[in-house]
Amino acid sequence: MSSTILPPGLQGDLQEVISGGSTDWLDYQFVKFYTNAYIFQDDKLLLGYKKRGFGVGKYNGFGGKVDPGETPDQAAVRELKASVSNRYINKRLKRTQEEAGIDAPLQHCGTFLFVMKPGPEWAFQIELYRADTYSGTLEETDEMRPQWFSVSPPSLDSAVAEVASKAEELSEAPALSSIPFASMWEGDYLWFPFLLSNQHFTGRVDFEEVDGVPRLARWWFGVPPRNPTD
Numbered sequence: 001m002s003s004t005i006l007p008p009g010l011q012g013d014l015q016e017v018i019s020g021g022s023t024d025w026l027d028y029q030f031v032k033f034y035t036n037a038y039i040f041q042d043d044k045l046l047l048g049y050k051k052r053g054f055g056v057g058k059y060n061g062f063g064g065k066v067d068p069g070e071t072p073d074q075a076a077v078r079e080l081k082a083s084v085s086n087r088y089i090n091k092r093l094k095r096t097q098e099e100a101g102i103d104a105p106l107q108h109c110g111t112f113l114f115v116m117k118p119g120p121e122w123a124f125q126i127e128l129y130r131a132d133t134y135s136g137t138l139e140e141t142d143e144m145r146p147q148w149f150s151v152s153p154p155s156l157d158s159a160v161a162e163v164a165s166k167a168e169e170l171s172e173a174p175a176l177s178s179i180p181f182a183s184m185w186e187g188d189y190l191w192f193p194f195l196l197s198n199q200h201f202t203g204r205v206d207f208e209e210v211d212g213v214p215r216l217a218r219w220w221f222g223v224p225p226r227n228p229t230d
């Protein structure tokens with residue numbers, strides 16, 4: 001039986017893989033849900049370079065807010081289409097154009113909760129998805145420029161060991177691959193090993209701003225027990 005104490009906001013039967021930081025977990029009033037989808041093909045991972053708005057200048061997966069009345073699964077499909085096609089219109093009306101954007105057999109692969117200080121009174125909960133194939137045509141939009149990066153999926157153990165050793169230093173992201181961590185959201189490198197090794201995970205990161213830059217203050221990531229009878 002696992003006796004792990006989960007950070008506030010996380011649920012499930014989870015075994016800790018990495019954790020760090022010593023501040024108290026930050027309080028929040030409610031949770032807002034987002035999605036992020038990652039497309040793999042052969043040894044490549046598709047990221048989008050955000051050209052404007054929230055997260056401008058960063059590489060990220062394809063996603064956005066979960067709309068009222070929508071499940072995260074539905075939002076992930078809609079946002080993936082909308083992110084890579086100029087012809088995908090009526091996003092809010094949820095009327096899709098069959099020929100526009102891309103479709104992929106997205107599978108839920110993780111949940112990432114984060115809280116910022118200073119920041120809004122809510123926690124961001126990002127539901128993460130991945131697929132190993134897609135159909136349709138990639139297009140640069142006025143919001144996103146899709147770009148492929150080469151990846152060599154590590155085993156979970158080696159990836160986690162590398163991340164854990166680097167995370168303690170709160171410094172540069174590890175060189176897992178050619179993924180541009182320096183131009184991604186702070187904290188992405190903590191959970192990328194799970195994404196790359198296709199290991200379902202749940203985690204939380206609290207960020208505290210230092211000189212205007214969000215820094216990792218406390219983090220925790222876990223996975224379902226490998227053998228629930230242990």
Ligand SMILES: CNc1ncnc2c1ncn2[C@@H]1O[C@H](COP(=O)(O)OP(=O)(O)OP(=O)(O)O)[C@@H](O)[C@H]1O
Pocket residue numbers: 034035036053054055060061062063064065066114124126185186187188
């Ligand atoms: C540590 N911080 C973070 N770490 C990792 N990913 C982060 C993130 N903070 C935001 N994200 C992602 O950035 C996208 C924003 O989406 P965002 O543009 O706000 O949503 P949406 O397209 O619905 O907005 P509009 O329709 O333009 O209002 C969305 O995928 C969300 O998951």
